[in-house]
Amino acid sequence: MVAELVVAGATTVAVGRGIATAERLLPPRPRSIAAVVAQPSTARLARGLARGLEAGGTRAEVRVLPDGEAAKDLAVVAGLYEWMAGLGMSRSDTLVAVGGGSITDAAGFAAATYLRGIEAVYVATTVLAAVDAAVGGKTGVNLGAKNLVGAFHHPARVVVDVDVLDALPPAVRRDGLAEALKAGLIGDEALVALLERDGEAADLEDVVARAVAVKAAVVGRDFTEQGERAHLNYGHTIGHAVEVAAGMGHGAAVAVGMVAAGRASALEMGFTGEDRQREAIDRLGLPAAAPGLDPAGVLALLGADKKRDAAGLRMVLLEAVGRPAVRHVGAATVEAALDAVEIA
Numbered sequence: 001m002v003a004e005l006v007v008a009g010a011t012t013v014a015v016g017r018g019i020a021t022a023e024r025l026l027p028p029r030p031r032s033i034a035a036v037v038a039q040p041s042t043a044r045l046a047r048g049l050a051r052g053l054e055a056g057g058t059r060a061e062v063r064v065l066p067d068g069e070a071a072k073d074l075a076v077v078a079g080l081y082e083w084m085a086g087l088g089m090s091r092s093d094t095l096v097a098v099g100g101g102s103i104t105d106a107a108g109f110a111a112a113t114y115l116r117g118i119e120a121v122y123v124a125t126t127v128l129a130a131v132d133a134a135v136g137g138k139t140g141v142n143l144g145a146k147n148l149v150g151a152f153h154h155p156a157r158v159v160v161d162v163d164v165l166d167a168l169p170p171a172v173r174r175d176g177l178a179e180a181l182k183a184g185l186i187g188d189e190a191l192v193a194l195l196e197r198d199g200e201a202a203d204l205e206d207v208v209a210r211a212v213a214v215k216a217a218v219v220g221r222d223f224t225e226q227g228e229r230a231h232l233n234y235g236h237t238i239g240h241a242v243e244v245a246a247g248m249g250h251g252a253a254v255a256v257g258m259v260a261a262g263r264a265s266a267l268e269m270g271f272t273g274e275d276r277q278r279e280a281i282d283r284l285g286l287p288a289a290a291p292g293l294d295p296a297g298v299l300a301l302l303g304a305d306k307k308r309d310a311a312g313l314r315m316v317l318l319e320a321v322g323r324p325a326v327r328h329v330g331a332a333t334v335e336a337a338l339d340a341v342e343i344a
């Protein structure tokens with residue numbers, strides 16, 4: 001079965017097994033060009049897709065970018081522009097990004113800006129890309145700070161082949177499951193129940209389709225982040241500080257951040273789901289605490305966090321599962337939240 005969702009009236013997201021095929025990416029379009037961009041771990045998949053596109057009459061060329069964050073670099077993107085120009089790509093051609101969030105972000109930014117924007121199609125090959133990075137139209141590269149330069153540009157299509165996700169290294173898979181749990185906590189009680197029950201063994205087809213539906217609903221109502229889109233940052237305020245201070249992976253840090261935000265939610269809004277949230281985090285093999293960190297260092301990082309303003313620290317809290325709200329929290333609540341994740 002293939003689940004199809006439409007995001008913001010602009011992107012069709014297909015989630016299913018064995019669906020990373022050329023036919024899913026582009027209708028056969030003789031004489032058009034597809035620039036297929038991959039990372040080292042997806043180069044084989046990308047080459048296979050390019051062969052399929054060629055068989056359908058589309059000229060397809062593959063370019064492999066450096067792995068991970070190294071792809072999100074203006075010099076790398078400049079290389080993409082030159083390559084696409086050299087291929088003679090016009091506005092009616094397509095960039096196909098095959099990979100995790102670093103590839104959809106970097107190649108997506110190239111698609112957003114080359115000739116003022118060409119069609120982008122993503123094959124999201126990590127859970128994180130499938131449930132988060134590939135959906136919602138944010139693209140960008142790092143310049144000193146993370147994602148300092150970017151553009152909003154919806155891909156036309158996103159393909160998530162769950163067979164590809166099932167084969168991911170466990171650590172990469174887990175990283176994305178933290179964001180799937182976050183999606184459940186802010187917008188889908190049944191997704192939380194599923195992750196709580198099955199943990200890491202949860203059927204990714206269901207998990208990804210449900211998490212994408214949450215993000216699609218939020219982005220559909222607030223594309224440019226004027227308000228509700230901020231709810232997607234649940235667990236990210238303290239999570240980001242922990243990511244930097246502990247050098248932890250993003251997903252693990254978000255898990256810790258959600259435990260902290262859960263405590264703040266209990267104190268500020270009477271949230272009663274802390275145990276459920278922690279149970280799901282445990283079952284996903286994600287950490288619920290970050291012991292050994294210097295609280296002053298974490299507080300300093302929170303002070304530099306863009307979510308802080310004059311009235312206190314701005315955090316996304318939960319009144320209940322599926323009922324997020326943005327609130328300013330004072331020092332005592334922040335301290336209690338850090339204490340809940342053993343930063344004390």
Ligand SMILES: NC(=O)c1ccc[n+]([C@@H]2O[C@H](COP(=O)([O-])OP(=O)(O)OC[C@H]3O[C@@H](n4cnc5c(N)ncnc54)[C@H](O)[C@@H]3O)[C@@H](O)[C@H]2O)c1
Binds near residue numbers: 040129137140
């Ligand atoms: N645009 C957005 O809205 C948004 C949202 C969240 C995150 N992001 C960005 O996404 C990035 C993180 O995404 P990510 O974790 O997918 O990063 P990533 O692309 O670096 O992938 C993580 C690792 O998984 C490997 N990998 C990818 N596909 C694989 C496969 N099929 N088999 C084996 N290994 C594979 C990659 O080579 C890499 O080493 C960050 O740069 C972040 O800023 C963007």
